[in-house]
Amino acid sequence: MQQPLKYLGIMVETEPLRKKILKPYVLSNSTPMKLYSFTPLSIHWRTGLVRGLEYIAGTWRERMFPFPHVVYNRCYNRESLLFKRIEQVIGKGRCFNHTNYWNKMDMIRFLSQSLPDHIPETYVYRPQDLLMLSEKHPLMFFKPSYGSKGTGVYRSERKPEGSYWVGLHYNRPMAVLEQQTEWVVYLESLIGSKSYIVQKGISSISHPSLRIFDIRALLQKNRQGNWDLTNLISRIANEGSYNTSICDDIHPTAFWLRTFLTESSKNTVLHEILQIGMQTAHMLDSLGMGSGEFSIDFMLDEHLHPWIIELNGSPQKELYENMPERRIVYQRPVEYAAYLARSNG
Known part of the structure; x- marks a missing residue:
């Protein structure tokens, strides 16, 4: 007996994104599910239909679809009422990644409960605390509470002679402040009333190229509904930059670490990152945020100790374009959706 078609x-956030985001998932689909992309504004609540876009045999077609059996959220927002309304139609637990716009401080506090040794000292930004923090930490990073790709992240370093160097994206300062009070006023002018956190800088391991790199762990749920570590990549910051989002070079982490570590040290780092990643995944499940995937950015210090720099609730898939077996990055969410469709009837 033929199984009923499941969607x-x-x-996605806007109609121009429908083609770009949908296509790689369709081309990587190994399940019987049919895929279409849509925006929140294309939902026709009265009729129970959705105006969506599908890609079949190299042809794009826009038409009205029944409500999908499962929704995979690729919007990046904090709207929760929309997802509650969707789940009232398709069933609870069938919309995944519905909460993916994470407050950095909230996530750090949560992770610190179980992973305190891997979280740099972090504070809510308050101008009145800056003098105390500058005495405690010569190197600090000021980050927006919400944001990605290193946007608005400032680097501040107190030099041995007492001056303060403040930079954006690059180690080269955009301002040198001779007095502590000047430094406070300057940071206030940059940040204003925006919500920021302050994070202790990590003395990262020196690569022979002297370029800063990170380790991004992509974790996704699989066809059995369990967490897997799908991929580990390293973004190599451009020369003179501390922002690994500004990079021309991306390599599989195992390959990159092999260029300057022994095989034993490399395997130890990879194993520890796997353990931290899986522990983080199960902790996120306990929050009930419906996560089906996320990524963690790590930095290694001089002792090869991994530090969690950031969690991303809506991972960038473009980073994997030139990676081996890139298809699995797109396969996993569809396989997890098929699992949800089966397990929820």
Whole structure:
């Protein structure tokens, strides 16, 4: 007996994104599910239909679809009422990644409960605390509470002679402040009333190229509904930059570490990152945020100790374009959607 057709709806923010985001998932689909992309504004609540876009045999077609059996959220927002309304139609637990716009301080506090040895000292930004923090930490990073790709992240370093160097994206300062009070006023002018955190800088391991790198762990749920570490990549910051989002070079982490570590040291680092990643994944499940994937950015210090720099609730897939077996990055969410469709009837 032929099984009824089941749809996965990939929800994106705007119509121009529908083709770009949908296509790689369709081309990597190894399940019987049919895929279409749609926006929140294309939902027709009265009729129970959705105006979506599908890609079949090299042809794009826009039409009205029934409500999907599962929704994979690729919007980056904090709207929760929309997802509650969707789940009232398709069933609870069938919309995944519905909470993916994470407050950095909230996540750090949560992770610190179980992983305190891997979280740099972090504070809510308050101008009145800056003098105390500058005495405690010569190197600090000021980050927006919400944000990605290193946007608005400032680096501040107190030099041995007492001056303060403040930079954006690059180690080269955009301002040198001779007095502590000047430094406070300057930071206030940059940040204003925006919500920021302050994080202790990590003395990262020196690569022979002297370029800063990170380790991004992509974790996704699989066809059995369990967490897997899908991929580990390292973004190599451009020369003179501390922002690994500004990079021309991306390599599989195992390859990159092999260029300057022994095989034993490399394997130890990879194993520890796997353990931290899986522990983080299960902790996120306990929050009930419906996560089906996320990524963690790590930095290694001089002792090869991994530090969690950031969690990303909506991982960038473009980073994997030139990586081996890139298809699995797109396969996993569809396989997880098929699992949800089966397990929820």
